[in-house]
Amino acid sequence: MGCRPIASGRKVILAVDLGTTTGWAMVLPDSGIASGTVSFKPSRYDGGGIRYLRFRAWLDTVVEDVGAIGEVHYEEVRRHLSTDAAHVHGGLLGTLTAWCEEWSIAYQGVPVGTLKRFIAGKGNADKAAVLEAVRARGYSPADKNEADAIAILLWVLETRGGVR
Numbered sequence: 001m002g003c004r005p006i007a008s009g010r011k012v013i014l015a016v017d018l019g020t021t022t023g024w025a026m027v028l029p030d031s032g033i034a035s036g037t038v039s040f041k042p043s044r045y046d047g048g049g050i051r052y053l054r055f056r057a058w059l060d061t062v063v064e065d066v067g068a069i070g071e072v073h074y075e076e077v078r079r080h081l082s083t084d085a086a087h088v089h090g091g092l093l094g095t096l097t098a099w100c101e102e103w104s105i106a107y108q109g110v111p112v113g114t115l116k117r118f119i120a121g122k123g124n125a126d127k128a129a130v131l132e133a134v135r136a137r138g139y140s141p142a143d144k145n146e147a148d149a150i151a152i153l154l155w156v157l158e159t160r161g162g163v164r
Helices: 050-066 083-103 112-120 127-136 144-160
Strands: 012-017 021-027 033-039 069-076 106-111
Touching: 012 050, 012 144, 021 050, 021 144, 033 144, 050 069, 050 083, 069 083, 069 112, 069 144, 083 106, 106 112, 106 144, 112 127, 112 144, 127 144
Parallel strands: 012 069, 069 106
Antiparallel strands: 012 021, 021 033
């Protein structure tokens, strides 16, 4: 079990694009935005559940580093190109939502089409269009995973105002 969140007046908003390489973006207590990616790719010697243990440990580290998390938002994927991708996404989503329940953190999925329409103007925009739209807003994501996480965070901030 991780360290309990630090009480503070302003809570972090965390957005994640779940996958073997997970994109993340967050609004920090000082209102700054940080983003990046983290890999949960297992080695050939790892058991099937190790990526989920590493993901949970990463979430605990985020709390230790930034304090209380007020809410978590993730890309709500309803269709995957492969069975393996669906299994990985489902395992990460289960880990995330259970972790949020344990810490009493509000969480919400945002449909893929909603995000694409918001950030790129079309609900069926491709990954390159999303990446370009995020860059056009002044961000420098390293890849499509980070761009998706930034898009989720911007959607929260611009359409919902976030929990502050």
